[in-house]
Amino acid sequence: MTAGSKLPRPQIDVATWSDAGSRDALDLVASSVAEMVGFEIAIISVVRGEQMYAVSVEGSNEAATAMLGLSTPIAMVLPELERADDWGRFHFVPHERLEVDADALGWVPDIQPLDAPDAWHPLDLLIAPLYADDETMIGMLSIDVPISGFRPDPTQRHLLERYAVQAERTLRMAVERNELAERIRLAEAARRVVRFATSQDDLESVLDDCRHPLLEGFRADFISLRTYATGDLAAAGTPLTGLPDHMTETVRAVARRGWAAQQVVIVGDQTPGDPFLDDVEQGIGTEAIATLGLGTVMLVPLGAGHECLGHIVLGRKDPNLLWSPDEQSGAIDIARDIGQAVVSSRNLLREQRLVSELRRLATYKSQVLSTVSHELKNPLSAVTGYVELLEADPSIDGDARRSVLALDRAARRMSRVVDDLLLLAQVEDPEGGRPTEPMDAVPALLDALELTRVAARRRELTLEVSAPEGEVPVCCDPADLDRVLTNLVSNAVKYSPAGGTISLALVDHDDSVELTVTDQGIGISAADQERLFTEFFRSTNPQAVAQPGTGLGLTICRRIVERHGGRIEVESALGEGSTFRVFLPAPERAGTSLS
Numbered sequence: 001m002t003a004g005s006k007l008p009r010p011q012i013d014v015a016t017w018s019d020a021g022s023r024d025a026l027d028l029v030a031s032s033v034a035e036m037v038g039f040e041i042a043i044i045s046v047v048r049g050e051q052m053y054a055v056s057v058e059g060s061n062e063a064a065t066a067m068l069g070l071s072t073p074i075a076m077v078l079p080e081l082e083r084a085d086d087w088g089r090f091h092f093v094p095h096e097r098l099e100v101d102a103d104a105l106g107w108v109p110d111i112q113p114l115d116a117p118d119a120w121h122p123l124d125l126l127i128a129p130l131y132a133d134d135e136t137m138i139g140m141l142s143i144d145v146p147i148s149g150f151r152p153d154p155t156q157r158h159l160l161e162r163y164a165v166q167a168e169r170t171l172r173m174a175v176e177r178n179e180l181a182e183r184i185r186l187a188e189a190a191r192r193v194v195r196f197a198t199s200q201d202d203l204e205s206v207l208d209d210c211r212h213p214l215l216e217g218f219r220a221d222f223i224s225l226r227t228y229a230t231g232d233l234a235a236a237g238t239p240l241t242g243l244p245d246h247m248t249e250t251v252r253a254v255a256r257r258g259w260a261a262q263q264v265v266i267v268g269d270q271t272p273g274d275p276f277l278d279d280v281e282q283g284i285g286t287e288a289i290a291t292l293g294l295g296t297v298m299l300v301p302l303g304a305g306h307e308c309l310g311h312i313v314l315g316r317k318d319p320n321l322l323w324s325p326d327e328q329s330g331a332i333d334i335a336r337d338i339g340q341a342v343v344s345s346r347n348l349l350r351e352q353r354l355v356s357e358l359r360r361l362a363t364y365k366s367q368v369l370s371t372v373s374h375e376l377k378n379p380l381s382a383v384t385g386y387v388e389l390l391e392a393d394p395s396i397d398g399d400a401r402r403s404v405l406a407l408d409r410a411a412r413r414m415s416r417v418v419d420d421l422l423l424l425a426q427v428e429d430p431e432g433g434r435p436t437e438p439m440d441a442v443p444a445l446l447d448a449l450e451l452t453r454v455a456a457r458r459r460e461l462t463l464e465v466s467a468p469e470g471e472v473p474v475c476c477d478p479a480d481l482d483r484v485l486t487n488l489v490s491n492a493v494k495y496s497p498a499g500g501t502i503s504l505a506l507v508d509h510d511d512s513v514e515l516t517v518t519d520q521g522i523g524i525s526a527a528d529q530e531r532l533f534t535e536f537f538r539s540t541n542p543q544a545v546a547q548p549g550t551g552l553g554l555t556i557c558r559r560i561v562e563r564h565g566g567r568i569e570v571e572s573a574l575g576e577g578s579t580f581r582v583f584l585p586a587p588e589r590a591g592t593s594l595s
Helices: 020-037 061-067 074-083 154-198 203-217 245-261 279-292 325-392 399-428 441-458 478-494 553-563
Strands: 039-048 051-058 071-073 085-087 090-093 125-131 137-146 222-227 265-268 296-304 307-316 438-440 462-466 473-475 501-508 512-518 567-573 577-585
Touching (some): 039 061, 071 074, 154 325, 203 307, 203 325, 222 296, 245 279, 296 325, 441 478, 441 501, 478 553, 478 577
Parallel strands (some): 462 501
Antiparallel strands (some): 039 051, 512 577
């Protein structure tokens, strides 16, 4: 007769377990046991978790069909070993001592026992546990149906002992190769996930690219890769479509607990209840996999640091294809890698939003400055015009004329402020960048020198210039470069005592051009240097405050230089003068011509 278990039993796909060479070697050992010792059936099983799975069955096709890949709980076999007769490596349990239900064996040979002492009974059990080097049980060799019809004699037992040793060696190698192959498969999945996850900036693209490697690496039929909404960021990835809200909320709650414990959660028709879940959660999980049309799922929490960011749900339709320990630990490692990619993508998204907001604010600021400046320009022009009329009136003299002159000075100062505000709005406009075609920096430097030569002569200042012969190409707009140099040289003249020297230098580096303005003036304190390039800042030095200015000149210089991809630096000390250095990018040398 044949008998199957009344309850469905977990199975594995033997064709994908270990490698073909190892499976062939196990089949050869099982076949040798059957042929050389005189048995019809030989079965080699491997331990995976709490079950043993038959990976090699030699004998009748009926036995192979019924037992290959089928599981037997280890907890069912161990008590029988304690009741067994010790035959060395083999243990024999006569049918009259066997307590396990025959149905739980999965298959019972259809034979009629002989009417003789020591005759073999269909429910007799002859098994040899197989061990790893560390004495951990890795499998079992089972034999059944002796050709003689009798229980093994001493000679057969001696042969069985030798084949048990060979079966143990062969199974050890097969288990090691299976573990190695599984690690390689998971490592390849992890490598592909990391490669795809780090090659994309968009979070949806990161998650989408990780789907196929995960499905393939874990031999899954279903995947839900989902990140949870947090703060200003929405959820991303593939949701668990078809599940009611209370089920998805349970998945999230379990995933968050799982990340804190750094473990996966498994639910399946053939899987014992996961102790990580309470009865309610277990019931919801069972209902959820039925709704999704799956037989078993592995819920993998996704996160980084202490924060759970989402989940990976991997599902298999076959409830008998269980998740190995290597798959469970590998899934957590991969979830960490994806979690880091999620954090990077989210940080990049936040930075992009911040940059966009800063650009919007800069545009708004530029518009406000431009609007206010233009609104001031018109009435200021009227004021200036009327002041000129009053100045031309010969009847106005004495205190009245002094008042008119004071009004003229104030109007002109306000005009300079308005002009600087308009210029600041122009250089800060994100949409108003100027082209940076190559130009010769030498004429710009000399022009700035000529514009300030008269003022320098009045203060008895000496102007020195150091520049290479020939052209010095630089990437900048001519008007912008003129504005920067004129401002820096004018400041040097303004804040230098009579009889001093102002030096202008132009240095051509490989990839940049350096323009330097050095004076022997009043200098700038370290505290003032930290705020020197901010809008409307005036030095705290009383000597500097005594000079007229809007506090916008250096701000405008910095904005112009940075807009052209350069930088501006200052070196100064109180009473020792200042040096301003402007670095602007040089054009590509090959083929550059300004003529």
